[in-house]
Amino acid sequence: MAGAAALRLRQVRGRRSVLGCPGSGAPAPPRNWFVPPPASSPAPSSSSRWFLTGARAALSVPGLVLFAGYIGFGGLLTGIDFPFVAGLLSTLLIWALPAQIILIGGLATGTGLVPIALAVTLSSLRLMPMVLSLAPYLRGTRRSLARELLCAHFVAMTVWAEGHRLLPRMPLEGRIPFQLGLGCGLTTISLSGTAAGFFMAAELPVWLAVGLLFLTPISFSLLMIRGAREATDWIALALGFLTAPLVAGLSGGMDLMLCGIGGGTVAYLVGRRLRRRP
C-alpha cells in the first residue's frame, strides 16, 4: 500500500511540473523520455503537443496498411449496397476490421442478426486481453473512467502493437494524449480508406486486390517481430502462429481464444522460469 501511495504522490508531482509550477520537489523528467517537448515553449500546451505527436505517429507504415485494408472493406460495402454513412460509422464505432467484415459478410449472405451478433461477440473477445495489457499505460495521473473507456475504444490490432512499442518509453503525462492522437489519426485514415473504397471499388485488378489483402498479415508479422523483446514474447508469437492452423476447423472465435490462452500461458510460464533462474 505504501508503495502505491508513494507512486501516486510521484505522479501528482510529475503532473505539477508539467503544468509549469516547478516547485522545490519537482522531479527530474521520467526515464526514457520519448520526444521531449521543446523546453523553451510554455508548458500548458504539452497535452496538445503529445496529441499531435500521436497523430503524426499514425502517418506510418501501419497507418498505410490500415488505409489499404479499409479500401477493401469499402469495396465490400459497395458490393452489397450497404449505405455509405452506416458503413463509415461501422469503421468509427466498431473499429476492428475482422468484426466489420463478419457483420457485412453476414448481412450479404442473409444470416440472421442474432447469429451475426454472436459471431461479432466471439471475434471481438480478443480485444479484452489487448485492452487489459495496455490499460496500465492509459491511466494517467488522475483516474477517469470515461477517459479510460475512450482510450480503450481505440485499441485494436494496430493501436495495440504501436501502443506497446511506444507508450512504455513515454512520460506518464504524455501517454493518454499520445494514445488519443494516435487513435484519432488512425481512425481518420481508416475512414478515408473506407470512403475511397466505397467510391472506387468497381473493378480492382486481381494483382492489386491480392496485394491489398496480403498487407495486413505481412505488416503485422513484421510489427510483432519488431515488438518482441523477451523470451515470453517470442514463445507467445511462435506458439500462437503455429497452433492457429491446427484449430482452423473449429467454429469461429473460440478457436483463436484457445491458441491465445494456451500459447500465452505456456509462454508466460517459460518466461517466468527463465526470469527466476539465478
Added chain:
Amino acid sequence: MIDFSSEWTAILIVILVGFLPSEIWRMLAVIAGRRMDEGSEAFLWVKAVATALLAAVVARLIFVPTGALVEVPLWLRLLCIVGGIAAFTAIRRSVLAGVVVGEAILVLGAWWLG
C-alpha cells in the same frame, strides 16, 4: 433477408449488432484492468495471451485466406512472409522494407503463376 438498404436501419444494425458486441469487451477490460499494474505477474500473463492471440489471428489470415488470396498457393504466401522477414532483418529492421519485399514477391509470384 434483412433489408438494410435504408440508412437508418443500417445505422441501427451497425450499433446493435456490430458496435455493442465488440465494445462490451473493451469496457469489461477497462473495468477489470483498473487494479492491474504494469509489470505485475497478471499483466505479464495477459500480455503473453494477447501476443499469442494476435499471432494466431495473423496465422489465420495466412493459412486460411479470404477473397482473391485464395488463388495464391500456400507456399507462395509463406515465401512472401519469409522474404519479408528476411528483408526486415537485413535492412535496418525496417517494416517498410519488409512489406515492400513481401508484397513484391507476392505480386510477381501471382503474375508468374498466371
